[in-house]
Amino acid sequence: MKLIIRVVIALVVAVVLLLGALLVLPGEKLAQLAASQIEKQTGRTVTFGGRVGYTLWPTLGVKADRVALSNADWAGPEPMLTAERLTIGIAAADLIGGKVRVTELSAVLPQLNLSTRADGTGNWVLGPVDEGQTGAAPAAEGRMESLPVSIEALNLTGASLRYAPHGETPIELTQVDLALQWPEPNGTVLADITLRPAGAPVQIAAEIGTFEAFLAGQVASVGASVTADEIELRFDGRANITGAATGRLTGKSSDLARSLAVLGGAEGVETPAVKTWLIASDLTYTTDGRLALRDLTLEADANRLRGAADVVLGDVPKVTARLSGDQLDFSALLPAGDADLPAAAAAGTGTDPVSDGWSRERMDFGWLAALNAAIALDVQGVDTGSVKLGPSKLDLALDNSRAVLKFLPASVFDGQVQGQLVVNNRNGLSVGGKLSFQDIRLEQALGQTMGYDRLNGEALGELEYxxxxxxxxxxMSSLSGKGWLEVGKGFFTGFDLEQLMRSGSGNGGSTVFDQLTASYTMEGGNLLNRDLLLTLRGLRAEGEGRIGLGAQDLDYLFTPSIQRGDGSTRLSIPVAITGPWSDPKIRPDLKRALEPEIDAVEQQAKDRLREKLSEELDTEIAPEQDINEAIRDRIEKEAKDQLLRLLGGD
Known part of the structure; x- marks a missing residue:
């Protein structure tokens, strides 16, 4: 019993002496001891550039100003961590028992300088130093040994982060706040993070299971929610410390443009005017920046797409996808005002392209530079704002601000189109296409694209522009190209050739035809045609002239002819069509119509005169012979004969 009492007394005396020594030990000395232990455990040098204070019980605490933690020897001279103030709290009772339990680790205005080397090792990988070794212990593939301590709480306020993956563009973040709770060394970490990539706060609430194993490079369960102005994202799955992850991603936003801006979207790029959008997908991400999305559902306003996609992240992401959908409305992707031109024409508003000309509002297709893509679409319908497609197979390729849309085929204007359309915004905006089409309703095609709906019928042909x-x-004023078309039964509205050429009521102000064929060229916004052929019941019409695609005017001449039974022409009355599309002037050209009749009368008079002169002159005058020459020759011959008789000849 006495022995036990003596041992207890000795222990008490030892503790009192130890506490007394600590009380008289300056804060700087304590900091040096702490720095020495940290360097021994991590291989990194810690320096204190300001005041150092401490507490003893129940928390052994150190509070230091202007603290710096050195970098890995391969990562450069800049410290990996600096902080204006660093506070460390350690449970004193656990420390006496030989366990280091950090109850608080706080940093004010820290700066983290993170990087990776070629083998994937991060400069944040820490390890103990062997005798005679300096710098960080090597660790394969970013793994790190289990920490010699447990940290219950970590807080960073106003942090700045620079992350430079080997061979890639560094990522920099400022004004980052972090609150991490880790009550059990082998348990789950709860983290609340605030990022400000574009000024506005983005909140991240994350849970990482078996965090100690996660830090050691093992795969752990991960859940994270991202919330910001107008956006919510959620991920549940598994990941490791290198960033590789697999799981389920869901998200929604009520304003796409605002969401992209909050998340640090590209500045100066106009985004499509999409409001609400949703995403749900199985996700796999690898550390080389590749993202695989399967069982993918995308919704943008009333549009819904399903399928799969692969994304290669970078300065300009590359998307490869195969998607299917029902009825899609892409009119919001076009610049405001231009998508409604045909509708405005029909309504007769101030933006009517027929009465006021095409819109001169500048179109901005800068958003084409935001990504590269190769997307296959199988849809039941698409509304582009100016053109409506039916069931269609489409391939969209987007590369360096140049978009190519292929129809494989596409249903449009009640017919089908094959070929491609191109929008190129690399050096100014240009549009082009090469298409073949069949069964196209011309009143829809011309009405929706050019506001001209007077020609009706099903067309077959080709177009290059x-x-x-x-x-x-x-x-429209610069259009060039060529094409041809054939139309079966159809009609023009606005004039009636049958009423013009025949007596009767005609067709009520329309020209009904059996067939129409034509070829054309385009230059400087004008469509030029020289071989229009129109066949009607007992009539035939030929046409030539100019259609102003840019000026929206006409200067065209129809020449309809009444045909005899043998196919010869009985009567022709040319019809001139001039003026704007909205109100063309249609007038018979009577002067041209009468020219053949005048010519016929003149020819009859010449024939009768030739016959009379032939009788009077007693000589045959051929039709091709000049009458004046025939008279002169006859006079010369008669004078010669009279002279010979006068001289006594025969």
């Missing part, structure tokens, strides 16, 4: 400019007016 190119336009340059930053507005619809500039593009």
């Amino acid at each position: 190119l336009g340059v400019g930053n507005s619809v007016a500039e593009i």
